[in-house]
Amino acid sequence: MDQPVSTVRQEAEVGRRHTPEFGARTLLLEIELFLLFFVATGLTVTCLIPMWLGAVGNTVFLYALYTVVHEAVHSNISSRSKNLRWVDPLAGIIACAPLWLNYHQHKRQHMEHHAHTNEETDPDIYARGSFLGWIFIRLPLALLNYFNPVQQYRDCQRFNCTKREYVYTFLTFAIHALILIGLVAMGYGSEVLFLWFVPWWLGQTVMLTFFTWTPHHDHTETGRYRNTRVALFPFANFLLQGQNYHLIHHMMPAIPYYRYKPVFDELRPVLEAKGVRIEGILPDPRNEHHALSGESPR
Template sequence: MDQSQSTVRQEAEVGRRHTPEFGARTLLLELELFVLFFFSTGLTLAGLIPMWMGAAGNTVFLYALYTVVHEAVHANISSRRNTLRWVDTLAGIIACAPLWLNYHQHRRQHMAHHAHTNEDSDPDIYARGSFAGWIFLRLPLALINYFNPVQQYRDCRRFNCTSREYLYTSLTFGTHALIIVGLLALGYWREVLFLWFVPWWIGQTVMLTFFTWTPHHDHTETGRYRNTRVSLFPFANFLLQGQNYHLIHHMMPGVPYYRYKPVFDELRPVLEAKGVRIEGIVPDPRNERHAFSGGAPR
């Protein structure tokens, strides 16, 4: 048995030990976030807190909520209990609603990302490029396309959605649109703008930056140990909900987000030997593929 096979087996064993029978903690996170949303929105509408405070609470809600979607997409809530896969779907659909996401379509898209990470066919390859281009051009365009039904249809085709998933996507998009149009028609444009849209835009900008651009930059390497990175800085695990250990997620998608750190800590010597990128909050260009020559840093 060669060393690479031995290492993968070791990694898999560590991952199995850190995979729970059922991911109840993710359901608790979803409940806590919706409580935050209802309190911040309700108190604002009742005039008990100012609009900016409600907006701040809802920004946290809309930033953190994607973690629930992400865990549901990977069936990390039901985890080892295959008969409870419906829990992932239900929790995921509920979490998708405030994010204007279509659960079934998004699940296919995210699986394609894992299958083709950093390849030209990667759905997230639009993030490739400079940070300025990401923040001011590519990310805003991606966010605008959330509200483009033609783009949603194209994505269903691109990711080979079934006819039922086409229907689910259409119904989801239509329901989201009717709710927003209805609220606007009733004169709640300020509430929609400051308690949902602005928090959504900020929350998604932060979330996608740390889920998509930061962990995979410069979006060129495709190997098991180099297609994403580890980002270590104070409070990173809390602030990024484990995604500073994004490499662990790609290596072992079945491990839940709250177990990434112990898996990384246990495997760190192995990962360092494999040349994993372990950096700070900002990707280090010295560790990018173009910075290497002949297999060694320049």
């Protein structure tokens, strides 16, 4: 019986050609997003635009900002420029602040996700299950735990944070809380609600749905070519900031988000031969592991 031909070397060569010396485009995205935030917030509090319009701008800001965090976590900003590794945590910490994320803890958590994708120890395995259960139960609970210091402590334990990272996590949490409490005490409660909390909740709901639930559903397969998928639909690459090619990210995490598409286009014949899931905006149940194997769905 013929052994399957490995194409990992070919894939790695394509990946190397699409890995830049420095990910300046991600830094540009961060600057553009913060400009959007400051302009939308400033125009709203000075009553030059209505609150709802400022909220729309900040929802876009808070949805798109995680891409900067994600690139920083993978050191994709400094990329090949190892002498600029300090840029990644700096850009990541700044981007984490409006998202109520703790950079060092989150980096450990995300690396665990890559090491154990769709396994029972995957930090994102909480997303496993139906879409309605995700939207109305599992995701809201996950978002609420952002504000739970006990859960933050447990996560530090779970992901083996160092003592310094414990300090960073709780110092960051305290600063976030003090800023929030201070703004409310100063009489900006409605602005906090409509220019940050509601946009944050909406932005994170969309982001986590398309970063976590959609690309990995039904969260059961663990192989290189099947633990996530590709979603092709109009404007997908723009709207999802490349995460419709989530498979490419898991195969080669050092490739920046803005080069997933050319890598996929070049490797598509290879990937199709490997049986990758190339679908539309939503996962196709017919392509799930239990459907292909004849097993009953979970």
